Amino acid sequence: MLVESIMTENVVTLTQSMSVQDALDISKAHRVRHMPVVRDGYLVGLVSDRDLRDAKPSTLESCDDQLLRETLVDKIMVKDVHTCHRLDFVEDAAAQMHRHRIGCLPVVSQGRLVGIISERDILHTLVEMMGVNAPTSRVEIEVPDRPGMLADIADLLRARRMNTSTVMVFPSPVAGCKRIVFRVRTMDPRRFLQDIENAGYTVIHHPCASSQGEV
Amino acid sequence: MRHAEDKVAFVYSDAFTRYKFTEDHPFNPKRLEMTLDLIHTLRLLDGVPLIEPVPATMEQLLAVHDSRYLDAVQRASLPDADPDSYAPWGLGTEDTPIFPGMHDASALVAGGTVQAAELVMSGKADHAINLAGGLHHAHRAQASGFCVYNDIAVAIAHVKKKYAGARIAYIDTDAHHGDGVQWMFYEDPDVLTISFHETGKYLYPGTGEITERGEGRGYGYSLNVPLEAFTEDESWMESLTAILEPVLDAFAPDLIIHQNGCDAHRYDPLTHLCATTRIYREMPRLTHRLAHKLCGGRYVAVGGGGYDIWRVVPRAWTMLWAEMLGRPLPEALPPEWIARWQGDAPDPLPTQFVDPPNLFEPIPRRAEIEEKNQITVRRVLNGTPFL
Structure with a gap:
């Protein structure tokens, strides 16, 4: 089974000029934990919910979100992103995610972002492969x-x-x-x-x- | 509870026994003949209209089944059909072999349940029964678990179409998960499906987890109560009561359909539950009472699984019918009925409707099983959004 058969093609993405607050809003609205950052279709970075949490003030402090609106995504994104190819096997992609302890892999073809696979996609594939949903x-x-x-x-x-x-x-x-x-x-x-x-x-x-x- | 004024209808035709796969198949229509004979012997059909079923129409079947599947079933019903061509439809397997006349036999069973539901919804009857019905495993485009057409789903779809806005509660107490009905109405908030069954760990179809709760607008309107293997009467009934009362109260149905598969009995060869016939007296009592309390008595009962056709099915379904009729049963089975069937039976037939309390050794892990079931019930209730 190939990555392209399980990947999400309509990826929720960010651009470098967006603010951290924008990223937080988009993450919440689309209920996604990983957002690739793109420029002209090319992958330039990745922002995860952990990066966003790190950037946010503690919930115990009184919050001044001025800073969140002024800081750009460019500053908090990870630039050396682990990626995979659409023709990789799903099991290899899963091994890569497990080895690097990461929650997603953007799918890149000739530098351009073409999809994304997450832990959830892998788990779903596993559930299907184990046949738990079929009457058996x-x-x-x-x-x-x-x-x-x-x-x-x-x-x-x-x-x-x-x-x-x-x-x-x-x-x-x-x-x-x-x-x-x-x-x-x-x-x-x-x-x-x-x-x-x-x-x-x-x-x-x-x-x-x-x-x-x-x- | 006795409601002597209740109008009841019994849907039956001798042609129901044509829904038969092979001689040694566990789904054996002889259980219908034995049950009918027991009911007749006890004179429980005197003065009751016997309704002759008409086959479900193609239009009624198409409401829940794929047209290509209906085509395949019809082709597989011809005498010279090749069983190997029908595997993608779940047919021609050891479970659901093809047989001549399969479409007609299956459509008649489905039509019977449609009629039972129609009689009740139109007010011609308060309660109606189709013991040949209850084929809850049939999927939209696949036969499964001895079920070709899903008579229950066909009936529900008919009621929804003809009585717009009707809210239907489907209660499934077969030992197997009521998967076919669940998936067909998984996104429908007007059809509440509640299935009590043995967990799918060791039992077909393997689904029916607590987490299967419906999708989209139907989220919360599929309930699953997977009980442990070796569950006995008390824990089974405790789980049922704890869930049905509050959930049905909150849902406020217009019609209750109860699937009465009786394969949770310890004698049943296919499952691993350890109930006695006590639950087959108590379950209809509970669902019948709820129908009177919540939906003006509109109550449809169908059969279902049940593979100890000698010692369990006739007793269980006779108790079900007596409950609907509001007529008391004697403690003992009529000796003439036992005499008629004992010769064919591989085991001694029981003499009482309700199994004596000491019939089986208690299960060694009883406390653990009861605890696990209580946790399951709590989780089911906690996650039901409309409570």
């Missing part, structure tokens, strides 16, 4: 960490004419094992669960699974 039954299976396991389970699904919505593979707390989570489009996973156990694998956390026993 969740089945978690522990398998040995060797080739062919996924295909084994997938064969059982095919035999039962069950369509899979999403698949995730996780490390298991048990050494030498992996956990596979299937979200299956079925209301009645009983026979599938039985197939898994008959094939010698363990169903995890499922109240129906005979291998769990204890309620």
Whole structure:
């Protein structure tokens, strides 16, 4: 999945000649935490809600907003901005945001700002990828960490004419094992669960699974 | 509560049993025959008009379903249809196999619920029931969880169109989340959907989180109460009462529709809740009383899930009908009914309507489960904006 498929294209932006008060108003009106600063379409900086908070007087002091109206965005913006490209993979962009502990990445193509992705976009993508919004039954299976396991389970699904919505593979707390989570489009996973156990694998956390026993 | 003067209507046709997927499918229409037989044996249909349903029209179905989906269902209903061509519509799977006549059977069920709602809204009846209805999982363009057409949504859309400004409260006490109805009216502030269900952790369809509250103008008008696996009678009823009273009071509906899926019972093979038939006596009592208190008695009941067709469904739905009728039931099931069905049943049939209190071992984690459910109820109420 590419950045361009999840990015916001209508970006709320600032210009260098705006005041800090303007930036605060725009941030509030559009409910955004990150605003790229552009000049003729080119990205020149970024203002985050943290930069704005730093510039504001403490709520404990009596506020004189004269200064906020006189100071320009140019003075508080970050100039060396982390960016990504519209053809980057979403997972690479997510890793970049995590590594640098940042909340957004402006998407830049040939110097021009073409979009933005935020933590929220990444989380939303993750939610979609995990299939939480689709009607499914969740089945978690522990398998040995060797080739062919996924295909084994997938064969059982095919035999039962069950369509899979999403698949995730996780490390298991048990050494030498992996956990596979299937979200299956079925209301009645009983026979599938039985197939898994008959094939010698363990169903995890499922109240129906005979291998769990204890309620 | 007895309202001897209430006019009631029972929508039924033997053709309802044509809504049948395969011989060994868990959604088995035999449960309707068994329930009808129990109701007849107890003479609970004497003097009650039996309303023959008419199929929902294409126009009525189109109010909530995509025209391409309706086309696909009609094509899949032909005898030589190839099941593999219908996967994008959620059809031809092990859950919702295709079968000849599927469209007609599904449209008849939907028409039955439309009729029940129409009888009540037009004042011809105070209460009406369609036990074949309650197919709450069907989506706009996809079959799901044994449901092809969403009869409840079709009926709600019909009421909204014909009775402009009507406010409808939909109460879903099936063990599965009432997702189809919820999503179809997610942005509608005139349709309040309240679903009580087992959490989606281990149960289809996995949705029905507290945080699903509606969108736009409909924000706050979808309520979800996901209860823990192994929840028992007391905690289930406590959650229901705590939410339904204040929420319905504030919403002030013109019509209450109650979906009576009875798969929260401990015997149910598909779910992991631990209720007994006590809740199937008490829930209709509560929603019936609320209908009289809040909307002049306008009350529609539909069926829904329920996969222990021998030991649970006939008892649960007979108690529902007796409540609507305002007629007391005997404690014991009629021996002649038991004699008629015991031969086919894989387990001994129960002899009492209400399960005895010591039928099941108590759940070891009961205190923890009750606490978790109480927290859930508090969070649901705290986040409901119109309270």
